[in-house]
Amino acid sequence: MGENLLALVKHHDYNGLPLPLVRRLSRHTLSGLEYIHSRGVIHTDVKLENVLVQRHDFAELLCEARRAHRAFMEQKKGTVDLLSKAQKKRMKKKEKKTAGKAPEAAAAAAADEADDKGEADQEDKGGDADEAAAEACGRPVPPVRQRERFDTLDFCQVNAKLADFGNGVFSNRKVTDDIQTRQYRSPEVIIGTAWDETADVWSAACMIFELATGDFLFDPHADDGWSRDEDHLALMTELLGDLPPREWALSGKYSKEFFNNSGKLKHIKSLKYWALIDVLKEKYSMSQDRGRGRDLGLPDADADLGAQSEAHGERSAEAPLGAARARRRPGRCRAGDAAP
DSSP: OOOBHHHHHHHTTTSOOOHHHHHHHHHHHHHHHHHHHHTTEEOSOOSGGGEEEOOSOHHHHHHHHHHHHHHHHHHHHHHGGGSOHHHHHHHHHHHHHHHTSOHHHHHHHHHHHHHHHHHHHHHHHOOOHHHHHHHHHTSOSSOOOGGGGGGGOOGGGOOEEEOOOTTOEETTBOOOSOOSOGGGOOHHHHHTOOOOTHHHHHHHHHHHHHHHHSSOSOOOOOOSSSOHHHHHHHHHHHHHSSOOOHHHHTSSTTHHHHBOTTSOBSSOOOOOOOOHHHIIIIITOOOHHHHSGGGGTOOOOOSOTTOOOOSSSOOOTTSOOOOOOGGGOOOOOOOOTTOO
């Protein structure tokens, strides 16, 4: 695999990707989620950094890797005389071990030997094996990153895969409720109520909006009068157009920190509602046809918050379709992976 989707967004200077490309990446992401959810796995951290693009320049990559390998081997032959006795002894032992192996295995062992020798050279005579290999093959070592070749990336060559399952859990064996990166966090996780596979779809919808616009869908900030979590819930409400049902709003173990007994936000009283289609038309100058959520691959957001459905695209209003008002969006900044 190659770069993550964040590298692709940066390549477009945070101005958003072409919508056909957004649709293709959305389809691949949702297909991946449908597959892991059908196997009882929840990713819990879907975001740009955790979706990788398959390398479209594999032929060039293979050529560069072979050149680098040959450079290391040639350098090894030219510097054997400069090795110490101990280094020569280690090399002879390795040669004996690889003598009876198949040619492919011997070549791999020789590459390892060249790496060890390069490290020894650096210690003994201050040489840098990587720099010597780069000079010999005329290209950087390691091979050129895919992001340096994004200009040659064709639409039909784009294939995305979910990655980084380090925080993944089985749906029937959850180990923590502290999941999702801040900007992609779902409301049920914020208020501390039950969550499931649909949390991944929420994160995916946030990510899809980011692909299309270059901006976070939600980027909450704390203030003297309210917490970052309450601001996050307010931003969701501003776009969805109404507060969630009282029963759902008060169902979480943290609900009383954000909602009063009537189900309204405690500290943020003034909300400026801004529907998704209006955000896309007014802020990003998209036409009505191009600005519809379904055209971006986003799930529908017309149902009530808390309604559950299958994760393969028929997501209800738990899918995040909110956007931050300019008054509370001072500018784009990427938060850390474990934003509070």
